[in-house]
Amino acid sequence: MYIYRADEIHQIDQQALEQGFSLFSLMEIAGRELFHKMKPLIKKDDRIIILSGRGNNGGDGIVLSRYLRMAGYNVSLVFPLGRPKTETAKQHLDYYFMQDEKVDEWNPNQVYDVIIDCLLGIGTTLPLRENVKQVVSWSNEQDALRIAVDIPTGVQADHGHVPDGEAFLADYSFSLHGVKRSTFLLPSGTYFGKTESVSVGLKQGSDLSIISKESVRATFPNREVTSHKGTFGTSLIVAGTDHMPGSAVLAAIGAIRSGTGKLVMATTDRVASVIASTVPEATFLLNGLERICQGHIPEKIVAAGIGPGIEASESVKKATEVLMESGIPLVVDAGAIQKRNNWKAKGPVILTPHPGEFSRLTGLSIEEIQANRIELARHYAMHHHVTVVLKGKYTVIAFPDGETYINPTGNSGLAKGGSGDVLTGMIVSMLATHDNYRDAVKNAVYVHGLCANIWSEKYSETSMVASDFHRLLPLALQRIERNK
Numbered sequence: 001m002y003i004y005r006a007d008e009i010h011q012i013d014q015q016a017l018e019q020g021f022s023l024f025s026l027m028e029i030a031g032r033e034l035f036h037k038m039k040p041l042i043k044k045d046d047r048i049i050i051l052s053g054r055g056n057n058g059g060d061g062i063v064l065s066r067y068l069r070m071a072g073y074n075v076s077l078v079f080p081l082g083r084p085k086t087e088t089a090k091q092h093l094d095y096y097f098m099q100d101e102k103v104d105e106w107n108p109n110q111v112y113d114v115i116i117d118c119l120l121g122i123g124t125t126l127p128l129r130e131n132v133k134q135v136v137s138w139s140n141e142q143d144a145l146r147i148a149v150d151i152p153t154g155v156q157a158d159h160g161h162v163p164d165g166e167a168f169l170a171d172y173s174f175s176l177h178g179v180k181r182s183t184f185l186l187p188s189g190t191y192f193g194k195t196e197s198v199s200v201g202l203k204q205g206s207d208l209s210i211i212s213k214e215s216v217r218a219t220f221p222n223r224e225v226t227s228h229k230g231t232f233g234t235s236l237i238v239a240g241t242d243h244m245p246g247s248a249v250l251a252a253i254g255a256i257r258s259g260t261g262k263l264v265m266a267t268t269d270r271v272a273s274v275i276a277s278t279v280p281e282a283t284f285l286l287n288g289l290e291r292i293c294q295g296h297i298p299e300k301i302v303a304a305g306i307g308p309g310i311e312a313s314e315s316v317k318k319a320t321e322v323l324m325e326s327g328i329p330l331v332v333d334a335g336a337i338q339k340r341n342n343w344k345a346k347g348p349v350i351l352t353p354h355p356g357e358f359s360r361l362t363g364l365s366i367e368e369i370q371a372n373r374i375e376l377a378r379h380y381a382m383h384h385h386v387t388v389v390l391k392g393k394y395t396v397i398a399f400p401d402g403e404t405y406i407n408p409t410g411n412s413g414l415a416k417g418g419s420g421d422v423l424t425g426m427i428v429s430m431l432a433t434h435d436n437y438r439d440a441v442k443n444a445v446y447v448h449g450l451c452a453n454i455w456s457e458k459y460s461e462t463s464m465v466a467s468d469f470h471r472l473l474p475l476a477l478q479r480i481e482r483n484k
């Protein structure tokens with residue numbers, strides 16, 4: 001599924017117009033499709049109000065109102081900001097009247113069961129003007145089902161800012177042609193409710209898309225009957241200090257359960273004995289950090305990771321450089337994510353910051369990052385020729401050429417110390433087993449979130465801990481591989 005910017009929608013509309021479509025017909029299709037999408041959510045005797053603005057978002061509301069009224073729904077179409085001012089919306093209002101349909105006066109004292117927001121769409125500039133704010137806050141105070149058309153009024157298509165938190169708080173949003181970036185940004189994303197896209201019959205395609213289960217299945221490596229431990233490569237993870245052994249254990253769990261043939265943990269003596277009791281399959285490079293700084297990389301390593309459970313230091317920086325120089329695909333996490341002018345490497349480098357770490361890398365505030373995380377991750381990836389996995393709700397994966405994905409899986413069960421360590425292990429392991437590093441990164445992130453979704457089918461998200469991945473990964477991977 002593709003994700004769009006406002007200018008892409010305008011371009012797509014423009015192309016359609018050049019091919020003989022009219023805006024009138026696009027709005028007609030939009031209104032009719034919205035009607036079909038909304039039918040399962042509303043009942044004939046619900047008191048429904050459509051709040052129509054003066055632009056084409058309001059025009060969609062006029063068409064939707066016609067379809068609902070023709071089908072016998074109890075609908076009031078109102079224009080609390082004044083009558084339409086775009087040509088297409090005016091034409092649709094004329095046609096609406098020709099069908100003997102009526103509009104109502106805006107009366108905030110009236111009570112409704114369903115409020116449909118067609119006030120502003122992708123033509124919004126923020127902040128909202130006072131007259132819109134009043135209607136939005138009235139809507140949010142009502143005990144009604146709230147449905148937004150295209151985007152909730154008060155958010156923009158491309159950015160996550162919501163000045164003063166004043167936006168229509170939708171239970172459902174139906175986005176025309178495709179979902180917009182702000183659905184996945186913060187705080188805007190919290191206003192959309194359940195979001196679905198509504199096709200208006202135009203061609204799909206964008207440089208930003210959502211990872212699909214089908215794509216993960218299609219790119220997941222087959223395990224042939226003739227395969228042996230060498231087939232799936234040896235992974236190396238530099239992790240853990242005596243006072244943070246747990247992170248190294250969790251990275252080892254993530255790696256060993258995700259397919260790698262062999263796993264070498266570069267760590268301290270003490271951490272090695274802790275890992276060995278939970279992941280007996282692991283082998284060790286003792287005094288790992290120092291030995292890698294000295295250029296000692298064990299043989300046959302096909303994928304590496306550095307960072308879980310270690311703090312930023314000169315030797316971590318040095319070890320990261322040695323690994324980057326080796327040409328082995330490298331995941332750089334936690335303590336190894338340090339600000340540097342270049343990430344020049346001979347192989348792919350994958351950075352896995354959470355917003356706090358990305359803030360330290362870029363010097364931007366966490367708020368700024370959350371409101372624009374897609375473009376910021378993409379910009380960093382392109383500028384530094386690295387892959388950025390910006391973690392959080394809707395993890396963003398940006399590749400060095402600008403190709404960018406949003407991960408749809410996961411829930412608050414992942415918002416726990418240690419789940420990032422597991423992810424690092426998983427990415428390393430999948431790098432070892434996949435031919436294409438991009439597929440490895442996308443698949444690891446998707447499966448990591450899927451584990452949390454599987455957990456929440458039976459248990460509370462509150463109770464999930466990172467060590468649960470030990471038993472969740474087999475279930476998640478079975479769902480991916482089952483149809484192979």
Ligand SMILES: NC(=O)C1=CN([C@@H]2O[C@H](COP(=O)(O)OP(=O)(O)OC[C@H]3O[C@@H](n4cnc5c(N)ncnc54)[C@H](OP(=O)(O)O)[C@@H]3O)[C@@H](O)[C@H]2O)[C@H](O)CC1
Binds near residue numbers: 054057058059119129
């Ligand atoms: N292919 C498609 O997806 C189609 C989508 N359609 C719908 O069209 C809208 C976009 O329509 P547009 O007319 O460009 O814009 P809007 O309806 O969002 O808004 C324009 C009006 O909003 C006023 N405005 C903007 N910002 C503010 C603000 N902060 N406070 C108050 N009012 C604001 C603006 O007024 P100005 O006086 O500032 O110009 C406009 O009146 C899209 O979202 C879809 O719903 C089409 O139906 C067809 C194809």
Ligand SMILES: [K+]
Binds near residue numbers: 119120148149
């Ligand atoms: K809207």
